Amino acid sequence: xxxxxxxxxxxxxxxxxxxxxxxxxxxxxxxxxxxxxxxxxxxxxxxxxxxxxxxxxxxxxxxxxxxxxxxxxxxxxxxxxxxxxxxxxxxxxxxxxxxxxxxxxxxxxxxxxxxxxxxxxxxxxxxxxxxxxxxxxxxxxxxxxxxxxxxxxxxxxxxxxxxxxxxxxxxxxxxxxxxxxxxxxxxxxxxxxxxxxxxxxxxxxxxxxxxxxxxxxxxxxxxxxxxxxxxxxxxxxxxxxxxxxxxxxxxxxxxxxxxxxxxxxxxxxxxxxxxxxxxxxxxxxxxxxxxxxxxxxxxxxxxxxxxxxxxxxxxxxxxxxxxxxxxxxxxxxxxxxxxxxxxxxxxxxxxxxxxxxxxxxxxxxxxxxxxxxxxxxxxxxxxxxxxxxxxxxxxxxxxxxxxxxxxxxxxxxxxxxxxxxxxxxxxxxxxxxxxxxxxxxxxxxxxxxxxxxxxxxxxxxxxxxxxxxxxxxxxxxxxxxxxxxxxxxxxxxxxxxxxxxxxxxxxxxxxxxxxxxxxxxxxxxxxxxxxxxxxxxxxxxxxxxxxxxxxxxxxxxxxxxxxxxxxxxxxxxxxxxxxxxxxxxxxxxxxxxxxxxxxxxxxxxxxxxxxxx
Numbered sequence: 001x002x003x004x005x006x007x008x009x010x011x012x013x014x015x016x017x018x019x020x021x022x023x024x025x026x027x028x029x030x031x032x033x034x035x036x037x038x039x040x041x042x043x044x045x046x047x048x049x050x051x052x053x054x055x056x057x058x059x060x061x062x063x064x065x066x067x068x069x070x071x072x073x074x075x076x077x078x079x080x081x082x083x084x085x086x087x088x089x090x091x092x093x094x095x096x097x098x099x100x101x102x103x104x105x106x107x108x109x110x111x112x113x114x115x116x117x118x119x120x121x122x123x124x125x126x127x128x129x130x131x132x133x134x135x136x137x138x139x140x141x142x143x144x145x146x147x148x149x150x151x152x153x154x155x156x157x158x159x160x161x162x163x164x165x166x167x168x169x170x171x172x173x174x175x176x177x178x179x180x181x182x183x184x185x186x187x188x189x190x191x192x193x194x195x196x197x198x199x200x201x202x203x204x205x206x207x208x209x210x211x212x213x214x215x216x217x218x219x220x221x222x223x224x225x226x227x228x229x230x231x232x233x234x235x236x237x238x239x240x241x242x243x244x245x246x247x248x249x250x251x252x253x254x255x256x257x258x259x260x261x262x263x264x265x266x267x268x269x270x271x272x273x274x275x276x277x278x279x280x281x282x283x284x285x286x287x288x289x290x291x292x293x294x295x296x297x298x299x300x301x302x303x304x305x306x307x308x309x310x311x312x313x314x315x316x317x318x319x320x321x322x323x324x325x326x327x328x329x330x331x332x333x334x335x336x337x338x339x340x341x342x343x344x345x346x347x348x349x350x351x352x353x354x355x356x357x358x359x360x361x362x363x364x365x366x367x368x369x370x371x372x373x374x375x376x377x378x379x380x381x382x383x384x385x386x387x388x389x390x391x392x393x394x395x396x397x398x399x400x401x402x403x404x405x406x407x408x409x410x411x412x413x414x415x416x417x418x419x420x421x422x423x424x425x426x427x428x429x430x431x432x433x434x435x436x437x438x439x440x441x442x443x444x445x446x447x448x449x450x451x452x453x454x455x456x457x458x459x460x461x462x463x464x465x466x467x468x469x470x471x472x473x474x475x476x477x478x479x480x481x482x483x484x485x486x487x488x489x490x491x492x493x494x495x496x497x498x499x500x501x502x503x504x505x506x507x508x509x510x511x512x513x514x515x516x517x518x519x520x521x522x523x524x525x526x527x528x529x530x531x532x533x534x535x536x537x538x539x540x541x542x543x544x545x546x547x548x549x550x551x552x553x554x555x556x557x558x559x560x561x562x563x564x565x566x567x568x569x570x571x572x573x574x575x576x577x578x579x580x581x582x583x584x585x586x587x588x589x590x591x592x593x594x595x596x597x598x599x600x601x602x603x604x605x606x607x608x609x610x611x612x613x
Contacts (some may be wrong), residue, residue, distance in 0.1 A: 351591055
C-alpha cells in the first residue's frame, strides 16, 4: 500500500538538497522502502501550487478542512477577547484572529486504517481525512509558516477595497458624457454587479484555497479549473493591467504636481519625482503594511470629497484645464443634460454612441479592483469574513459615486473632466484638493505596485527563473532591486500617452472591465459546474492520495450545467455581458483617442517641460 509522505517523515532537514529540489518545483517520486513503488512527494508551497497531478477534488477536500480549522481558530479567538472589558465584543467582531492563534495539532490515526507500529518497515502512516494537520508535527509547523502573512481582518479589507476602488473624482466626468439618467442607472447597475463579482471570487477562493495548496494570485484558480496555459494567460493579463494602472496613476499624480507648482518646474522633472516617491514604497512588502496607510487614505478621501462638494455649488468651474485638454474650445455657461449631452458638449468624441461608452468605461474603471481581491483574501486570517468588508465597501462606494457625481456635475457641467480637482475654484481650494488627491493617489499606486510586482515576482522570478521566494532575505533583496525597474518602465509608458481620460478608458475597456466582471464570472461558473458534476462515489481519498471519477470530458461538463443550470446559466450570461461591454468600451476608447489626437483635437506631449493642461 503506497502512501503520501512528507519531508519531515523522511528525515529531511529544511536545508536538504531533496527538499530544495522540491522548492524549485521538481516533484520527485520517492520510495518508502524497496518493497514499495515510488510515491509523489510534495512540498506544500510553490511546488504544490504548480503540481499538475493535483485534482480539483483534492483542492476542494483540503479547502474544506482549512475552512473548518479557520472557523475553530476564530472561535477560540473570540472566546479569548469577548470578556476583555466593554470593548471585548467589539474587538472580537471587527478584528481577525492574531497570528499567534493557530489550531494546535496532536498525532491522530484512523483506527480502521493500517498504521506504522514500533518503527516496523512496510507499514504506512495515513492521513486522517478530518484532521489533515494531525499526523506529524511537520504539518502544524508548515501550516503556521504558510499562514504567517495571513494577518489581515475584514476591516482591513474594507479599507483596502475602498482605497483601491473609491475613485469619486471621475464620477462627474461620467455624467458629462452620458447625462443624469444613464449615469445614475449604470452606476447602480455596475455597483451591484461589482459586488456579485466580489462574492463569486470569494466563493471560489473558499472552495480551492488551503495551507497545503494556497491560492496566492488571480491565476491560481484558473490553473486548478482549466490548467497551466490559462493560468499563464491570466497572470500575464493581470500583470499588464496592474502595470498600466500604476502608469496611469503616475501620470495623474505628475499632472496634479505640475498644476500645484504652477508650471515652474519642468514636467519631466516632476514626473521623475513622482517615480522616486513610488520607488520609496518598494520597502513595503506585505499588504497589511499598505492597509495601514489605506486607513488614512479613506479619511483623506472624505475630506477632499467634502471640500469639492461644498465649493462646486458656491464657486462653479475653472474651465482652463478642460479647454486645454479636451475637445471643448469655447468657454460657455455651465450646461447639464438628463439625456446624452450634444456633440458640442462632449470632451472626448462627437460620436454620441462612443461618448456614452466612454462614460461607461469610466464607470467600469471606477469600480475596477476585483483583480486585487485574491491578494486581499490570501492575506486574511479568516477569509470567510471577506463578504463583510466587500459588502460594506461596495455600498459605501456606490452611494458616494452617485451623490458626488450628480451634485458636482450640476454645478461644473460640461467642464467636469476625469480629474475633477483640476477644474474647481477658487485656486486655493484647487491646490488643497490637488494635494489631497496626490496623497491618496500615491497610497493607491503603492497598493497597485505591491500586488502587480508580486504577480511578476511569483510568476516570472520564482516559477520561471527559480529566484529565491519573496519571503526570504534573498528574495526581498531581489524585490528591492527589481521594484525600481518596474517604476521606471511604468514612467516611460505614462509619459508616452498623455491623455489621461483616453488611456484610462482604453485600459478600462480592455482589462478593468474583464477583470471586474467577465473573468470572475467565468472562474465562478467553471467552479460551480465542476463541483456540480461530482457523482456519488467520486472524490479524493486522503489514504491513497487518489481521486475517483466515473467519467471525463464534455459529458461531465454537460452534467454539471444540467445540475446547476438555475445559477450557472445566469453566470454565463453575466460573463457574456461583460465581454460584450468590454468590446464596445474598448472601441469607444479607441475612437476617442483617435479624435482627441487627430485633426482639430488637442496635440500634446508629456516629453517636455510643459505639462498637459
